[in-house]
Amino acid sequence: MSHYEAPIREPLIIGDKSYHDISNDIAAPIEGKANKWWWAVFSLALIAFLWGIGAIAYTIGTGIGVWGLNNKINWAWDITNFVWWVGIGHAGTLISAVLLLFRQKWRMGINRSAEAMTIFAVFQAGLFPVIHMGRVWNGYWTMPIPNQFGNLWTNFNSPLLWDVFAISTYLTVSVVFWYTGLLPDFAMIRDRATKPFQKKIYSLLSFGWTGRAKDWQRFEEVSLVLAGLATPLVLSVHTIVSFDFATSVIPGWHSTVYPPYFVAGAVFSGFAMVQTLLIIMRKVSNLEAYITRGHIENMNKVILVTGGIVMVAYLSEFFVGWYSGSSYEDFTYLSVGAATGPYWWAFWALILCNGVFPQLLWIKKLRTNYTVSFIMALIINIGMWFERFDIIVINLSRGHLPSTWTQFEPTFVDIGIFMGTIGFFFVLFLLYARTFPAVAQAEVKSILKSSGDNFKRARDTK
Numbered sequence: 001m002s003h004y005e006a007p008i009r010e011p012l013i014i015g016d017k018s019y020h021d022i023s024n025d026i027a028a029p030i031e032g033k034a035n036k037w038w039w040a041v042f043s044l045a046l047i048a049f050l051w052g053i054g055a056i057a058y059t060i061g062t063g064i065g066v067w068g069l070n071n072k073i074n075w076a077w078d079i080t081n082f083v084w085w086v087g088i089g090h091a092g093t094l095i096s097a098v099l100l101l102f103r104q105k106w107r108m109g110i111n112r113s114a115e116a117m118t119i120f121a122v123f124q125a126g127l128f129p130v131i132h133m134g135r136v137w138n139g140y141w142t143m144p145i146p147n148q149f150g151n152l153w154t155n156f157n158s159p160l161l162w163d164v165f166a167i168s169t170y171l172t173v174s175v176v177f178w179y180t181g182l183l184p185d186f187a188m189i190r191d192r193a194t195k196p197f198q199k200k201i202y203s204l205l206s207f208g209w210t211g212r213a214k215d216w217q218r219f220e221e222v223s224l225v226l227a228g229l230a231t232p233l234v235l236s237v238h239t240i241v242s243f244d245f246a247t248s249v250i251p252g253w254h255s256t257v258y259p260p261y262f263v264a265g266a267v268f269s270g271f272a273m274v275q276t277l278l279i280i281m282r283k284v285s286n287l288e289a290y291i292t293r294g295h296i297e298n299m300n301k302v303i304l305v306t307g308g309i310v311m312v313a314y315l316s317e318f319f320v321g322w323y324s325g326s327s328y329e330d331f332t333y334l335s336v337g338a339a340t341g342p343y344w345w346a347f348w349a350l351i352l353c354n355g356v357f358p359q360l361l362w363i364k365k366l367r368t369n370y371t372v373s374f375i376m377a378l379i380i381n382i383g384m385w386f387e388r389f390d391i392i393v394i395n396l397s398r399g400h401l402p403s404t405w406t407q408f409e410p411t412f413v414d415i416g417i418f419m420g421t422i423g424f425f426f427v428l429f430l431l432y433a434r435t436f437p438a439v440a441q442a443e444v445k446s447i448l449k450s451s452g453d454n455f456k457r458a459r460d461t462k
Helices: 019-031 036-062 077-101 111-132 136-142 159-192 196-205 213-246 258-284 293-323 327-335 344-362 370-397 412-435 441-446 453-460
Strands: none
Touching (some): 077 159, 077 258, 111 136, 111 159, 111 258, 111 412, 159 196, 213 258, 258 293, 258 370, 293 370, 344 370
């Protein structure tokens, strides 16, 4: 008898599960009533979302002056939050696409949540540049439309326009990749549905999926093609976001390290957000058997590696600031620098959250603990937010002329919009978990024989 994998590996499906049990467990959150955890998290998210809607309406009605922006720091919380959300949106497609290409079994339980996270995070990111325009109703001016509409064409040399194309392409491919993976699951819900309306809806969503060999062959081919497309897109999108900074002449921004550094940071923060969501999903959708310690530990290992790359990027920035001999770079990084200047608290929050605390994950007992992993994921998300804040606000607050030096302080409106997008993200995610299968049942079934708890035990006792 051949062993498919080393018996020492943790099972990825816990409990005495059969194929029918998997269908029942994954369909349960859609067919049954939500548990009290779901209602608790949804209520909190909805309150934050409504607060955000109020803050956005106030901003559009009154003007951007209600934010803490000033003449010098005209990018602050809004673009910080934009870059933060785009970064979070990276890990989903990366987890799915790259781990699919490498045939990793542990992606099966988590890829669906990760892909949905990508789509919802990019929605949140897109809100910020639109609101930052101030006159939202003139948003169509950014489109390359004929001049009869009264505007000149957009500047194709601007990295801000490259952003629009990169992010919209990324969103499109991510949605197609996510939806393709859902087809077998929609078919399962369709076949189980008892209410005619529900059956009709899921019939339409499943595009006539029958589960024939031909269906599966096409499914595999399309998934591989989309994974191949999505992987370079993941790398390109945050590279292009970094060009918003790297192509400028502001000291501290004008740096060739930004593209790889932004990509590593995006994967780092994205994996931390997936970790946050998975640990919440286990509880709110009763999926403890499918989101296991094995998944959480593997995620923590990726977080450790990408966190290491991010720390090397931080060190290289300071090294270049010193080595270049440029008085402006030296001033930005080493003199006022982040460490001792007026924003020292934001700088040290970044170093502690992204560099120091994640090192605890080297200890196996901690990286396999659900509570520690959840807290660590939150800490990293906070740290990555501070990274974006430091890049934008510290560098803008100290320009070439001391007469332009200024400080930034957020107002309650800045904070409200940010909290609103977090609420909106979780509202979308929780509603999705109640209407769409949160775990890819067909893919989980494919690894049951090699990674199911009961099959591993039976095999190991032979």
